[in-house]
Amino acid sequence: MRLRHLLLPLFVAPLLAACVNDTASYSIDGTPEHSLSLVREQPVFWNDKVNLSLIVSRMPNCVRRHSLGSGTAKTLVEVWQVPSGAFIIRVGKRMYATETQTCEGFARLDADPVTGMGELRGVFRLNQGQLAFVPKAAPGVDAGAE
Secondary structure: OHHHHHHHHHHHHHHHHOOOEEEEEEEOOOOOOEEEEEEEEOOOOOOOEEEEEEEEEEOOOEEEEEEEEEEEOOOOEEEEEOOOOOEEEEEOOEEEEEOOOOOOOEEEEOOOOOOOOOEEEEEEEEEOOEEEEEEOOOOOOOOOOO
């Protein structure tokens, strides 16, 4: 009986290793105090679905975590900034608007903004197997390509 309890962690550990639980950040002003961070959490190893969350922070004034719904480990999350300073987050066909002045403003958008998407700042995506924020590159270079 005792041997079985000792061997159980050896069989369970590889199953848990398949789960995704990581984060990557976009530093808005080049400092970690003002950032957007993507969190990916896979609740169960047998399903490739991951829960996506966005942490909006401008420390020490505010920090909030907002749900972006679900995706897969390979889901691209685009970050766009509009002239007002607000951000549009695109996850596949879903879009959300958020801001970093109070970190409370967050809403799902039903359609492209009338005034446009603004400027693409970059993409959260897998980069050499790790979640990373890949800034918008020079013209002609695709930030979404792996």
